[in-house]
Amino acid sequence: MKKTKKKNVLPYIYLTPAVIIIIAIFAIPLINLLWYSFARVDLIGNFQNWVGLKNYEYLLTDDFAATLIRTLLWVIFGITGIFIVGTTLALALNKPIPGRGFFRTVIIIPWVIPHVFAGTMWSWVLNSSNGIVNIVLMNLGLIEQPISFLGQHLAFPTVVFIRIWKGVPFLVMSLLSALQTIPSDVEEAAKLDGAIGLKYFRHITLPLLRPVMVMSGTILMAWSFTIFDLVYVITGGGPLNVTELLSITIYKKAFINSDLGGAAAIAIFTMVFVSIIAFFLMKHNAKEEKQ
Amino acid sequence: MVQDFVRIPILAVLLCVSTVISLAACGSSGETEGESSAEGSSSGQTELTLLRLGDLVKAEPIFSPIIESFEAENPDITVNFEAMAWDEATTKLKLLGAQGDLPDVTFVNIANGWDLAAEGYLMDLTELFESDETLSSEIPQSVIDIATTDDGAMYWIPSATGAFGLWYNKELFEQAGLDPESPPTTVEEMISYAQTITEETGVPGLGWGISATEDFAHVVESFYSSYTGEDIWSDKDKCFTFENNEENRELFAQALEEMAAITNDYGITQPNPVEYNPSGMRTLFRDGQMGMYLDGVWAVKELLTELDKGEESKFNTGLFPAGPAGSHPVMGCDGWAIPEACENKEEAWELIQCLMSSDNQTSHALQWGLLPILESEKGKEEFSGEYWDALIEQESTVAARPKDRNVAMIEQAVADGAQAAAMRSMTPDEAMDYMIDTVKANYNG
Numbered sequence: 001m002k003k004t005k006k007k008n009v010l011p012y013i014y015l016t017p018a019v020i021i022i023i024a025i026f027a028i029p030l031i032n033l034l035w036y037s038f039a040r041v042d043l044i045g046n047f048q049n050w051v052g053l054k055n056y057e058y059l060l061t062d063d064f065a066a067t068l069i070r071t072l073l074w075v076i077f078g079i080t081g082i083f084i085v086g087t088t089l090a091l092a093l094n095k096p097i098p099g100r101g102f103f104r105t106v107i108i109i110p111w112v113i114p115h116v117f118a119g120t121m122w123s124w125v126l127n128s129s130n131g132i133v134n135i136v137l138m139n140l141g142l143i144e145q146p147i148s149f150l151g152q153h154l155a156f157p158t159v160v161f162i163r164i165w166k167g168v169p170f171l172v173m174s175l176l177s178a179l180q181t182i183p184s185d186v187e188e189a190a191k192l193d194g195a196i197g198l199k200y201f202r203h204i205t206l207p208l209l210r211p212v213m214v215m216s217g218t219i220l221m222a223w224s225f226t227i228f229d230l231v232y233v234i235t236g237g238g239p240l241n242v243t244e245l246l247s248i249t250i251y252k253k254a255f256i257n258s259d260l261g262g263a264a265a266i267a268i269f270t271m272v273f274v275s276i277i278a279f280f281l282m283k284h285n286a287k288e289e290k291q
Numbered sequence: 292m293v294q295d296f297v298r299i300p301i302l303a304v305l306l307c308v309s310t311v312i313s314l315a316a317c318g319s320s321g322e323t324e325g326e327s328s329a330e331g332s333s334s335g336q337t338e339l340t341l342l343r344l345g346d347l348v349k350a351e352p353i354f355s356p357i358i359e360s361f362e363a364e365n366p367d368i369t370v371n372f373e374a375m376a377w378d379e380a381t382t383k384l385k386l387l388g389a390q391g392d393l394p395d396v397t398f399v400n401i402a403n404g405w406d407l408a409a410e411g412y413l414m415d416l417t418e419l420f421e422s423d424e425t426l427s428s429e430i431p432q433s434v435i436d437i438a439t440t441d442d443g444a445m446y447w448i449p450s451a452t453g454a455f456g457l458w459y460n461k462e463l464f465e466q467a468g469l470d471p472e473s474p475p476t477t478v479e480e481m482i483s484y485a486q487t488i489t490e491e492t493g494v495p496g497l498g499w500g501i502s503a504t505e506d507f508a509h510v511v512e513s514f515y516s517s518y519t520g521e522d523i524w525s526d527k528d529k530c531f532t533f534e535n536n537e538e539n540r541e542l543f544a545q546a547l548e549e550m551a552a553i554t555n556d557y558g559i560t561q562p563n564p565v566e567y568n569p570s571g572m573r574t575l576f577r578d579g580q581m582g583m584y585l586d587g588v589w590a591v592k593e594l595l596t597e598l599d600k601g602e603e604s605k606f607n608t609g610l611f612p613a614g615p616a617g618s619h620p621v622m623g624c625d626g627w628a629i630p631e632a633c634e635n636k637e638e639a640w641e642l643i644q645c646l647m648s649s650d651n652q653t654s655h656a657l658q659w660g661l662l663p664i665l666e667s668e669k670g671k672e673e674f675s676g677e678y679w680d681a682l683i684e685q686e687s688t689v690a691a692r693p694k695d696r697n698v699a700m701i702e703q704a705v706a707d708g709a710q711a712a713a714m715r716s717m718t719p720d721e722a723m724d725y726m727i728d729t730v731k732a733n734y735n736g
Binding site for chain 1: 381382385386389406501502503504561562563565566567574575580696697699700703707710711714716733735
């Protein structure tokens, strides 16, 4: 009897250090964020007074709705682009093409460049007056006037493009790892059954890649929601707020308006929103896998 | 075996506990330092800390010799010099203020200064300043006004100032048949000169940026003051000065309309002004890719290679283009403050007096890229280049940025609204209402 009780307690003892660390790392900041969101708190976290749901009122405004829709578009277009380009590149790099090792190395470069530097670099490259892209296009006679890549009409597609550029390597590496786990006899059997080209991709490769794709997609989605510096360095959320994402709104609330409570409310919303989407994605994937 | 299983988690828990204890020990070592510092002062030696915002590599060579000479003159005072990155200042200064740990002499900028003052962390230096006849007579009244609240409190001694003016390229003026010694003086003239330069040389006559940044807010505020003759923000009423004043509102609408016309209609600017910060065009100006642009004294250091050529230099400055009320660009005005919690206020003030002496201030101004604000500095050889004339003259007609703890938020609203008006996605009236509504919704009193 005593031994059984000891056995029951043992797992909890093992778990204790991990639980302490998890509480310290996740729960304390989360609780802090939660109570900030119901309070008036200044930039350095000085509690001033409780404000109930006042900080959440901003979530009902048209401004916030516009920012949320913009952020969703950024996530959807960004991830779609990453998947189209990333899957294509991964499939290509899985073939025994010459220089495969070199290309596999080169493709990681955008991923390892820090966001701030990547943003600065792209803003130089796309600059209206001195940017290399405009200079080349004008010298080739393809355009007469420089293209305003960061102007009102093109700023959003431009930052989505840069997001794709930055996100593709992660997906390529994930998919390449998964592709290498597909047994060669599966491929041979499929070929014998006449499954080649797109048919092979659709019926063999894609189902086998699905778990990795869902996991990578979930991670990319969470990252896309929280990316701040890449866009902020390039556009600052402008012009006319056309590139203002939730993360930039949170920054502006906290550091320009000195409203940590308001920023916390948006952060809580974002966290819950992303968690719900991630939950359904994972659940759907689990269901598909069972089937 | 079971013993091993128990021993390992216990060891892990102990490790966690020891980590917590060692962290606590780190915290307590800070207290020990504080105690030793207090001991230092009880032994007759006063320790002061001097903080300059900005890069330590840039600041140290300027302040080390000043501190050395101060310590030589005051052997009972030791000064420890520190620098803090601009980006960190907003949170760190406030945190230090809340803890009563602000350095004895702290350099504050407008973005943080009014907030620290509103929290009661900074000492009102008015009496000390007025009692120092040399210093108070050395700083122009226009600058004193910028640094003083509506109820007459001065929380920092102006030391780092700068205002927007007009930079122009004399060579392009000559090529366009314009007199390089007579820059435009009004907004209309600036536009007309820019049209001539564009037509005659093919180079954009005016560098123009409307990216919704702090710099752009300063240009808008400068236009506002030059059109209305007033600061954009009322320190007394805590609202925009066009909010309850129809005449100011009408004049501001004219200014915003003119800015929209410069952006869209006259064909005098570089392509795509929305991508540019107003002062972000120094490189293009340096490379002769525009005839004129608006920038301040901050450009001097970056254009120095050309400016050092003296009369041969192709660059010169003019006053900020005047509106109906004259030329009134806003002035950035940062300076030296003493915290309310400082235990050695007398010594701290002595250090400020030393920092503000003519030679030390000149050294600070030249190496950092600031205006000479003391009257005794203005005749110095260091400021004799002709490009200094307008920059220095401008000092007497400057206007103030919002004297409010919410200055960053107010200026962001100004920049966003004015950008929308300049791009004609809002009418001037809508832009002004946007500024008012945004500030009201976010104002932290």
